[in-house]
Amino acid sequence: MTRPVALLTGAGRSNGIAWAIATTLAADGWDVAFSHFGDYDRRMPLGGDPDRDPAALVAELQGLGARTIVLDADLADPSVPAQLVAEASAALGPITALVLSHAESVDSGILDTTLESFDRHFAVNTRASWLLLQAFAAQVPSEGGRVVALTSDHVVGNVPYGASKGALDRIVIAAARELASRGITANLVNPGPVDTGWMDDETRIALTAAQPSGRLGTPDDAARLVRFLVSDDARWVTGQLIVSDGGFSI
Known part of the structure; x- marks a missing residue:
């Protein structure tokens, strides 16, 4: 039996959400292509080992x-x-699931964001996602496919990241309508605060205290929802921005 094919972006670190999605889909019977950007993973203090993790993920898959x-x-x-x-x-x-989990995310606010940083955030988080959607839709087989994008509403003090994710949201929701005739569904997942290496101890304690469940989200929490959204069980779910954050935003 032919295994379906998924393309994931942003899967370069073992503590990241895309890594959990990749292994979850592989365990469910998917073949998985994944991208990462080693230069970004090396310049950001996010943990993991950018020089070893991609090869380790290949071996795990x-x-x-x-x-x-x-x-x-x-x-x-x-x-x-x-x-x-x-x-x-x-x-x-042929790729039947596109999972957009990549991100440029460098903290800065309205007063200290540089033009270069603003443009790079939109190039990576927004423009690239649109272009990936275009290319995916052009090759999707007749039975259709699934698009899932990871998003965020964190914008205060992180303006170029949050603004570029907001633009991504609108593009993916438009895709749900524009690409429906090709059998493509398109949804967004906002996983809330998940510690993928960006939290310091103070942030971790504060965010945990704000969670009704008393714990932070994990990459596996997000992966379980993505697993559903790319499955046939989710064929009637499209154009949704699903906040799956353990009640953090309530």
């Missing part, structure tokens, strides 16, 4: 029975999104 391909890609380059889709589909076959 293969151990779960998945065919896989890893692609180191700077999504700020407008030629890269189409190349990712082309290389992934050439290696594994």
Whole structure:
């Protein structure tokens, strides 16, 4: 039996959400192509080992029975999104699930954000996502496919990140309507505060105290929802921004 193929972005670190999604999908019978950007992972103090983790994820996915391909890609380059889709589909076959989990995220506010940083956030988080959607839709098989994007409403003190994610939200919701005739569903997941290496102790304590459940979200929490959204069980769910944050936003 042919395994379906998923393309995930932003899966370069073992403590990241995309890593959990990749292994969850592989365990469910998917073949998985994934991208990461080593330069970003090395310059950001987010934990993990950017020089070893991508190879370790390949090994883990293969151990779960998945065919896989890893692609180191700077999504700020407008030629890269189409190349990712082309290389992934050439290696594994037509892609039926696109999971957008990449992000440029460098804290700055309204007064101290540079033009260069603002433009790079929108190039990576917004423009690249749009271009990936275009390329994905062009090759999706007749039975259709799934798009899931990870988003955030964290914008205060993180203006270029939050603003570019807000633009991503609108694009994905538009895709749900525009691409429906191709059998494509498109949804967003806001996982709330998940410690993927960006929290210091003070932040971790404060956010945990604000959670009704008394615990932070985990990458696995997000992966479980993505697993559902790319499955046939979610065929009637589209155009939704699902806040799955353990009650943090209530």
